[in-house]
Amino acid sequence: DAGVTQSPTHLIKTRGQQVTLRCSPKSGHDTVSWYQQALGQGPQFIFQYYEEEERQRGNFPDRFSGHQFPNYSSELNVNALLLGDSALYLCASSPGLADYEQYFGPGTRLTVT
Amino acid sequence: AQKVTQAQTEISVVEKEDVTLDCVYETRDTTYYLFWYKQPPSGELVFLIRRNSFDEQNEISGRYSWNFQKSTSSFNFTITASQVVDSAVYFCALSANTDKLIFGTGTRLQVFP
16 A cells, blocks of 8 residues: 655755656545644644645745645745745645544655755 | 643653643533544654543553643543663644644653663
8 A cells, every 4th residue: 555655755956946846645535634734833734735725824925836636746846936935845645524533655856956 | 722732742751651641621512532542653643542531541552651631631641661673753742623633842852772
């Protein structure tokens, strides 16, 4: 039973560029959430997708957008990258919208230079 | 406002010592969930436990135990007879009325042989 997978593992981008990160949820899970974890900090909630719609959003600018596909996989897009966007981006999946435990993927380490 | 505070930034112990990680939370909701996650150097967040606000029973799982006290808004985590493999960053998290997780800043535990 595969857990949550994310790609790529590492990514280096230049300021102003755009990036797309990908996530496949754990088998049987239909809800995907994205978190940003800056160095030395706890993860911060970006947004959540369920039934291909954004259901909740944290305090992140519109430069951060996402998508969920019919197979429940998800993408996180960040436009006009800033140096401050450098972080570990974590994807979490859960079997629904209630307060289920969320299972996290290994993350994508984004470095913006 | 909802908030999780982990006042201990870093704890160092010698193998076989017991160690307690503190977590204090704030929420006005009467229904909420509390979580602990472990983040080893690989970066992936590993789910440890989820408790709801109506269940104050302490829980033990092998060398791990959790003490939930609503009167002091605390959800502390104890590792008995610590091992080197317990070295990681541990996060306490809260979700209330929504399943987005609000994380504390984490406690880095170092267990020396």
